[in-house]
Amino acid sequence: MSINAIIGHDSVKIQAASSIEKGRFSHAHIIVGEEGIGKSIIAKEIAIKLLDKEKNKQYVDIVEFKLQKDKKSIGIDEIKNIIEETNKKPYEGNKKVILLYSADKMTEAAQNAFLKTIEEPPKGIFIILLCEKLEKILDTIKSRCQIYKLNRLNEEEMLLFLKNRFPDTSEDEIKIVNAFSDGIPGRAERFMEDASLKEIRNNTVNILKGICKNKLEDSLIYEDFLLKYKGEWQEVLTWFLSYIRDILVYKETGNNELIINIDKIDEIKDMAEMFSFNKLNGIINIIKDTRKKLERNVNPVLVFDSMLVKMQEV
Structure with missing residues (x-):
């Protein structure tokens, strides 16, 4: 899958792909949207395109940080680990992408500790924050990031997603799942599985x-x-x-x-x-x-x- 093959979010895809191709993709970004809307898919495809790769697979220079299951927030210790990773040179090329999930779970102290790195990361380092609630992110961080807001898919996009994702599903069930999903692909997948x-x-x-x-x-x-x-x-x-x-x-x-x-x-x-x-x-x-x-x-x-x-x- 390429970034252009993702269903929906056209303005975000066009903007991100264009800036990467022109070498104008800034060093820090926030992708915001509801759970299941497609933040991680968009972020990973952007990361793959940044590294100039073709296949969607694990790459050593795409580093993912997620909220630990036993914790409700991301603290300074976790941010120190991320900062340490940003200071390591890329392994395969001249670029590395840091993906931080649940960025709105960072404590205020953690966000302040991360601010300088977000403002001036080492050369070739790109930081992408994923969150559901943009208001939980400090203004000082938001002002230093390019922000992409993902909206719910419209009915036509949602039906296309469902038919591609679940090709053997009956029309009646597609109708039910589409109504339940309310424009959020992740909700549809969860209902089916x-x-x-x-x-x-x-x-x-x-x-x-x-x-x-x-x-x-x-x-x-x-x-x-x-x-x-x-x-x-x-x-x-x-x-x-x-x-x-x-x-x-x-x-x-x-x-x-x-x-x-x-x-x-x-x-x-x-x-x-x-x-x-x-x-x-x-x-x-x-x-x-x-x-x-x-x-x-x-x-x-x-x-x-x-x-x-x-x-x-x-």
């Missing part, structure tokens, strides 16, 4: 079916499921909203072709008959309130219990 997401998807529709039948005990059965996936609460709420969207659409139009979760069409039809518009809108508001509480780190046990009871009572 991670069985836990399929469990989340199946159980959320079962919870709605229990609520639909006004059987509180049926919904409360899923308390353990919700707590099991409390770390994946965004995915859980996404699937709730996806099904409610389909139910509302079917109630309005009766058109199967507009349904995203087409493999669940029988359940959606049943719930469309039993749920009122008022109740569906009430559940949407409950989910929005649940999201706000979880974003504020309110105890998930209390939040999910409250959500299930309110969904039943609305």
Whole structure:
């Protein structure tokens, strides 16, 4: 794969490729975007192009630093190791690329320690920082870097990605995955490869079916499921909203072709008959309130219990 073969992010690809070809690629860069958006793919392809290589493989002069699994931040000790690496000459040619993942996890002290190296790295050394939250990076570092912001893929780009990445997948499943991914390729890959997401998807529709039948005990059965996936609460709420969207659409139009979760069409039809518009809108508001509480780190046990009871009572 070359940088131009990556689907989406056209302006970033053109800008980076052009500056490399003209010898104007600056020494420090930040690539910012959501998890799964393609930051690492773009960064590695830029690194390969900088080294004037063809194949996408491991090169000794592309050095990657990642947040250690047992740590929540990148401290001064880790930055000292990176600085030490920047001061080593390239092995194969006259260029070396340093990739720092989760750069927004650097402590303020670590960023200050890294500042001089970012401002004036040794000749032939290129530093690329990857992050999700640009606001966590100090202004003094941002001002010394070229910043590339990666946006979500549009529907046409996302469908092309899915058909290329999963060529044997049915059109119906492509439609489902595309809706779930919300323009983020990494989310689509995870859904196709991670069985836990399929469990989340199946159980959320079962919870709605229990609520639909006004059987509180049926919904409360899923308390353990919700707590099991409390770390994946965004995915859980996404699937709730996806099904409610389909139910509302079917109630309005009766058109199967507009349904995203087409493999669940029988359940959606049943719930469309039993749920009122008022109740569906009430559940949407409950989910929005649940999201706000979880974003504020309110105890998930209390939040999910409250959500299930309110969904039943609305």
